[in-house]
Amino acid sequence: MKTQRVRNSEKGQSLIELAIMGTVILVLLAGVVDLGRMMYEYLTMRDAIQEGAGYGTIYPGYCNEIAARVMDSLPDANFTVAVTVDGMSCSAAYAADAAAALSYHLPSHACSGKTLSITLDRNFMVSMPLLGTIVDPTGDGVPMHVDIEDRIVRPECE
Numbered sequence: 001m002k003t004q005r006v007r008n009s010e011k012g013q014s015l016i017e018l019a020i021m022g023t024v025i026l027v028l029l030a031g032v033v034d035l036g037r038m039m040y041e042y043l044t045m046r047d048a049i050q051e052g053a054g055y056g057t058i059y060p061g062y063c064n065e066i067a068a069r070v071m072d073s074l075p076d077a078n079f080t081v082a083v084t085v086d087g088m089s090c091s092a093a094y095a096a097d098a099a100a101a102l103s104y105h106l107p108s109h110a111c112s113g114k115t116l117s118i119t120l121d122r123n124f125m126v127s128m129p130l131l132g133t134i135v136d137p138t139g140d141g142v143p144m145h146v147d148i149e150d151r152i153v154r155p156e157c158e
Contacts, residue, residue, distance in 0.1 A: 030128035034135075038124050038142070045146045048073035049120050053150040056083065056116045060152045063090035070118065080121040085152070086114050112152055119147040 052070035059065065067081045083090040123141025126132040136142055 027130060030131050034126050034128055034131060037127070038144070041122070041124055042144060042146065044074065045079070045120050045122065045144065049118050049146050049148050052081075052083070052118050053116060053148045056118065057150050057153045060085060060090075060114070060116055060154060066090065066118070070120065078122060082119045082121075084117045084119075087117075112154060114152045115149055116152050117147065117149045119145065121145050 048070050051073045052066050055069045056062075056066040063083055066083050070081050071077065071079065122144050124144050125141045126136050132139070
């Protein structure tokens with residue numbers, strides 16, 4: 001049997017390779033974990049906004065309830081919700097509808113066929129320290145934005 005001699009300069013080579021590759025693999029794993037969390041947040045936001053849009057197309061005059069329906073579907077309150085009807089804020093459209101009902105000559109904004117828009121914003125905080133300095137150097141978070149437009153289906157105006 002022949003024995004191989006290992007030179008003294010190559011004794012720690014495997015350990016150094018393991019340390020370098022282990023670091024690279026851990027950084028990649030951290031990125032995958034944060035990407036998964038971000039995708040989960042986005043899907044949660046999308047589902048919540050669809051819940052609010054479904055409610056808002058049937059009850060377009062209930063602005064606070066639409067926003068509450070969206071917020072109830074979210075895990076925490078660090079979100080910004082905006083509800084608009086035909087480009088006006090929901091409360092302004094509802095006030096315009098109340099004025100139209102009194103004057104009998106203006107069309108209502110909360111009628112069938114009008115567009116209901118809901119937007120949801122949040123800053124996603126990256127949890128991994130090394131990755132956070134690369135992706136989000138300011139520390140404010142990565143901005144996430146979800147919006148949806150739907151047609152109001154309620155036939156009569158409120």
